[in-house]
Amino acid sequence: MAQKQVDDQPITFSSDDTLGVHxxxxxxxxxxxxxxxxxxxxxxxxxxxxxxIIFRETLVKMGIDLNDVKPSTRTLTGFxxxxxxxxxxxxxxxxxxxxxxxxxxxxxxxxxxxxIILGTPWLHSVRAIASTYHQCxxxxxxxxxxxxxxxxxxxxxxxxxxxVKIQRS
Numbered sequence: 566m567a568q569k570q571v572d573d574q575p576i577t578f579s580s581d582d583t584l585g586v587h588x589x590x591x592x593x594x595x596x597x598x599x600x601x602x603x604x605x606x607x608x609x610x611x612x613x614x615x616x617x618i619i620f621r622e623t624l625v626k627m628g629i630d631l632n633d634v635k636p637s638t639r640t641l642t643g644f645x646x647x648x649x650x651x652x653x654x655x656x657x658x659x660x661x662x663x664x665x666x667x668x669x670x671x672x673x674x675x676x677x678x679x680x681i682i683l684g685t686p687w688l689h690s691v692r693a694i695a696s697t698y699h700q701c702x703x704x705x706x707x708x709x710x711x712x713x714x715x716x717x718x719x720x721x722x723x724x725x726x727x728x729v730k731i732q733r734s
Contacts, residue, residue: 573692573705582699586718594697595721596714599660600681603627607680607724610695610702610716614684616641619670621652623680629655634672641671649675659687662712664704666690678728 594610605623618641624631634653642648652672659668668687688695693704700716 574709574711576694576703576705576711578696578699578701578703582696582701582713586700590718592697592700592716592718592721593725594695594700594702594716595679595718595724596661596702596716598681598683598714599658600627601629601657605680606717606720607678609679609682610688611682611684612688612695613644614682615686616671616684617668617686618673618682618684619655619657620677620680621672621674622676624655624672626680629657637671639671641673649673659683661691661702661704661714663706663708664691664712678724 596608596610597604597606598608599605600619605627621631624634634655637651637653640648640650652674654669655672656667656669659666666687668683668690670681687693688702691704693702695702697716700718702714702716704712704714706712
């Protein structure tokens with residue numbers, strides 16, 4: 566049975582959305598989001614990821630009890646064919662521009678430059694459209710307005726530089 570679609574405002578991007586964005590760039594879309602009661606930096610918006618990922622180290626930094634992670638034997642496969650068995654899953658509230666969703670995160674033990682990777686499950690749950698060019702994510706608000714979550718382009722650039730330095734050392 567088809568669900569009735571809510572009549573939202575159209576989501577559009579314009580040159581106004583690039584104000585403050587350093588063009589031309591190849592920067593990833595990095596945002597700050599509320600995760601439970603914490604403001605979490607280094608959240609990568611990845612439209613190519615079919616899972617939402619949180620790193621075990623991030624949970625530890627947030628003070629979340631790792632006993633809350635539900636065990637799993639699911640395997641994640643990266644774009645290059647590498648695979649990793651996830652440590653488990655955990656449900657956490659994600660807050661963005663007044664919109665909250667409970668997200669089932671896959672917990673990964675490996676190291677990464679990001680704290681969280683939000684993929685299509687979260688993007689689709691808020692009916693979001695991400696634009697790396699405009700460095701923002703837009704989605705319908707609960708008040709039928711269009712919400713805009715701005716990326717932190719400088720943080721993305723700093724993170725890439727730090728990652729390259731680590732790889733070279």
